[in-house]
Amino acid sequence: MKRIIPITLAMLLIAAGAFAAPPPPPPPGGGPAGAQALADYLGLTESQKATLRSIETEFRAATESLHNQLRALHDQLDDAREANDSSAVTSLMQQMRALHDQIRDARRAADAKFAAGLTTGQKTKFEAFQAAVEFLRERGPGGGAHP
DSSP states (O other), X not given: OXXXXXXXXXXXXXXXXXXXXXXXXXXXXXXXXXXXXXXXXXXXXHHHHHHHHHHHHHHHHHHHHHHHHHHHHHHHHHHHHHTTOHHHHHHHHHHHHXXXXXXXXXXXXXXXXXXXXXXXXXHHHHHHHHHHHHHHHHHTTTTSOOO
């Protein structure tokens, strides 16, 4: 019985590391270089480019405090792991997940706002772009596990 508790705690900590804080999602254009690539890919007009920049600025402003909170929770999580405090690890991970969900929702709202100003052809391309970004986020640029 005494061996089960440390093994269970170790497994919890390993699982916590596996699920701890995936990187926050990028704004619609993915930053200045990504915004330019997206603008080129979609063939945006100057007005649409200005809208994209505005939406990116709003997204960053809306999520800055969430990112700061995530960084603070990450530091606390490191401390809790070092202290083998499984209840603190669980609580911190739940808090981090909630913040990630808020950032994801803000990104989706920004994407929807951006897509509202696109032509039908641009929307189709933007949906393909979003699908590619999601694929890379889930599987990585190498396409996942290799044989």
